[in-house]
């Protein structure tokens with residue numbers, strides 16, 4: 178059974194992330210969403226909030242082979258600890274590609290049995306990113322088509338309160 182880790186900042190988890198996760202759940206035995214806890218890089222949403230958003234989305238979508246945990250330090254070390262086979266990443270196009278290719282190469286150097294599997298974003302999610310959700314939400318725009326429905330109100334309220 179292939180165990181796959183889906184790492185990221187998820188600040189916050191978007192419908193694009195959920196789409197990648199759901200498609201990976203159909204391909205792999207187990208998918209663990211690994212939320213980066215980086216004390217030196219600030220995120221808008223706290224680690225606990227980011228985890229709660231993902232867990233709520235997983236439950237609402239009925240993804241029984243998915244879970245969410247926090248990780249810090251090197252992803253390669255987390256992969257070893259988890260005895261995971263592959264890293265899952267989603268890409269939206271050429272801009273994401275260079276970064277993902279470099280990360281995949283370095284992760285393989287640090288942990289040679291680790292494969293990176295990349296899924297292309299579905300066309301309806303090509304323009305969706307966490308940073309755009311934060312910007313649109315802060316300015317009072319509708320984030321309804323950008324984040325999972327179960328988290329919409331909470332995310333919108335938190336972002337609006339920041340303005």
Ligand code: PNS
Pocket residue numbers: 184185186187213250251252253279280281283284
């Ligand atoms: O959603 P993001 O911010 O693009 O995710 C980036 C992430 C968390 C996957 C990447 O920064 C990462 O793996 N960080 C952990 C530290 C690490 O292993 N760095 C070397 C990567 S080759």
